[in-house]
Amino acid sequence: MPRNIVIYWLLFAMHLGLHASTIPSHVDIGIFSGQNLRKFSFVPLTGRYIICDPDHKKVTELKPFSSIIVQRQNNGFTIFQDDSVIYTGSDITLQGGAFNNSFLLVPMDRNTEPRMYDGDLTISFSDRRLGLINTAPFESYVAGTVQWESGHNRHEEFYKVQAVIIRTYALSNLQRHRRQGFHLCDQVHCQAYYGKSINPNILEAVKATRGMVVTDHNNKLINTVYHANCGGQTVNSEDLWPHSYPYLRSRNDIYCRSMPGAQWEHSLSIADLRRYLSHAHNFQPNASQWRHIETLRQNTRKHHIDPERNIHLSEIRDHFGLRSTYFSVTPRNDSLHLQGRGFGHGVGLCQEGAMQRAEKGYSKEEILSFYYLGARLTQWEHQPLFRQEK
Template sequence: MENHFLKVGKDRYRDYIRFLSNGNELTIINHVKLDHYLYGVVPSEMPSSFPIEALKAQAIAARNYTLRNVNKHIKEGYNLCDTVHCQVYSGLDWEKDSTNKAIDETKGMYIYYNGELIDAVYHSTSGGYTEDSSQVWGNDFPYLKPVEDIYSKDSPNSSWTLQISSSELNKRLVSAGVNVGEVLDMEVLETTSAGRVQKLKVKGTLGEQVLGSSKIRAILGSADLKSTWFSVRKEGSSGENNTAYVLDGNNEKADKINLNNAHIIDGQNKQTASRGIISRVINKNNTETLGGLYNHTGQYYIIEGKGYGHGVGMSQWGAKKMAEEGYSYEEILKHYYSGVDILYNDW
C-alpha cells in the first residue's frame, strides 16, 4: 500500500478516493494516512529548497495543525479542505524528496504545552515581531504570544509598499459593501501591542466607517495588503491633476484649462460642472469622449507594511534563517511557540 495511488483527472493521490454526492454537487474526498497527507502539505506550504531543519519544523507544525483542526469541515462530510483555509494539500505529484525526508525523520513528533497538543499556526514572515493570537482571532493561547523575530527582518516581504488611488480604493470598498462615497482619508485608530492595525477609519463624502483587521485585508486583498502591520499616508491634493488641454475649434493649438472652473455643455446648451464626470473635448461639430471618470482630487494612498500573513506562530522565512544559522528544528519551534515541549507519541 505504500506506493499505491489513484488518479483523478491529471492529479495523483495516495491511499484511496471516495465520492460524496450532495444534490447536484460531487465532492471528491481523498482518504489518506496522516504522514501521506503531510507529504502533499509540507512542500505546498514551504519551499522544498529550504534547509532540512526548517522543513522538519514545518513538518511537525503541520502535523500538529492537522490533528488540532481535523474536524474543521466535518459538517460538509470530510475533515480538511486542500486550500489555505486549512492547509494547502497538492497530492502525490507535488511531493519532494527533501520534504518527505523531513516528515519521515520527525515521524511521531508533536508540539505540546502543559501536556496538550498546541494549535501550531504559522505564516510566511513576521517582519520582525510575531503577533498574539488573542489580538487576531480572540483565542488566548499562552504559547502563541508575541516574540521578537530578528530572523525574519531581511526576508522577502519583511517590508513592502502598496500604492492605491482614491478611485481604486473606492471601487474595492463598494465591491465589499462599504459605501462612504468618494474616499477622502484613512486613519489608523487602534493597533495591537505588536503594532498591527486592529481598526482603520475610512472617511468619505457620504460618511465614515471603521473597519476591523480581517475586513481590511479582505477588501484590499491579502496578496496586496500582505499583513495588517502597516502605516498609511495620503499623497496628492485637490490642486493636482485638475487641468486639461482642449481645442475650441478655432485654434490649432490646444489651450490649458482648470477643470475646477470648467463646464460641460450638452446638446441643449445646458452646463454641467466637470468635477467627477466624464471629461470631453468640445469642437464645432461634435463632442468627443476623452476617457473614463475624471478623478479631480488626484489623491492616492501609500501603505507601508511589514511581514506577510497573520503573524501568529512560526514564521516560515524566519525558520529558514534560523536553520541557516545552525539552529535545530526543536530550537526553531521553541522560539516561535512559547513554553512548549517537542515529544514523541506513537499514536
C-alpha cells in the first residue's frame, strides 16, 4: 500500500479513537419539553448574558438579577425589559459571557416551579410553540440529572454510581433528538433533568467521578439502563427488548427487597382485562386458558401472561399502568388481586438495591459490575471548551 495511504488510514484511525473516547464540553438539552410555555422570565444569577439575534447581532447585555420577560405571540415571541419591548422575532440566543453563567427560568403562565440552569439558553419559535434549549456544561447536566433521577440524602457512593451511569447513558444517546436540534430532552424519555443541582454531596460525587464511564472490554460504552427497584430479580435485556446484551443479565438481588419500592398491590377488573385481551390480541381465553391467567404465580420472573399466545407481561403493565411485570395473581369476585414486586422495567441497575449496597460498604466498581455483568469503569477525557470568553 502506498505510504501516504497508510499514513492517511493511521490518522483516520487515530481520529476515530480520539473521537470515540472523549466527552463533549457542553450538551444541548431541550428543556420544558412538551410543556409549550407561553410566558416566562429569565433572570441571570451569575456571570452575564449577551442577547444575540439570529445574525449574531447583540441586542443587549444582562447583568445578574436584571430580568427579562419572554412572551409567545401568534408567529414568534416578544422580549420585554422593564415593560419596554427589546426584541420581537422567532429566534434568539442568551449566551453566557463570563466563565460561570447561570440563570433562573420562571414560568409565568402556569404553576411550575422556577428552575436554575448553567450555561446558555436558545429560544426559537416553530409549529406555534416555543422551543427552549439549554446548552449546559456536560458535567453540570450530569449533576442535575443525578439529583432528579435519584433524589436527596443518598449515600455518596450511590451518587458516584449514578453519576457514572447517567454520564454513560447521556453519551450513548447524544443523537436521539438530532432532528429537533438538540442532543437530549429533559424528560424520562432521555433522563429527567429539571435544572442544575446545588446539592454539595451530588456535586462532590460528580467531581470525584469526572469523565468516568462504564464500558465493555473494547472500551465501548455500555447501555447503562436503570430502574427504581427490581423486586429481587433483574431482567435479561432480551426478555423485554429486542437486543441481548451480554452485561444485562438477570441477577438475584437481595438488597432491594426491604426497600420502599419492593412491594405493591393492585386490583384489576376481570372485565377490563378480558376486553384488553380481546381488542389488542383477539384472544378470548377459554376456561383452562383463563385458569392460567387468574392463577399466575411468579416466584421467579416470568415474561408472558399466558403460556400459548406469548402475550408479554410488559404490555399488560403498560396498558394498566402497573408498577412492574413481576406480580402474582389471585381471583377475587369480579376482579384479580395482583401482588407485585419492584418498580420499573427491571433491566440493568436496580437503584434501591444499589443504594443499600452503598450503605453496606460496597464500592462503585462492585455495584456496577454486579448489575452490569463484566462491565468496567473507564476514564474518558473532556473535549476542551469550544468557545472563547467574550
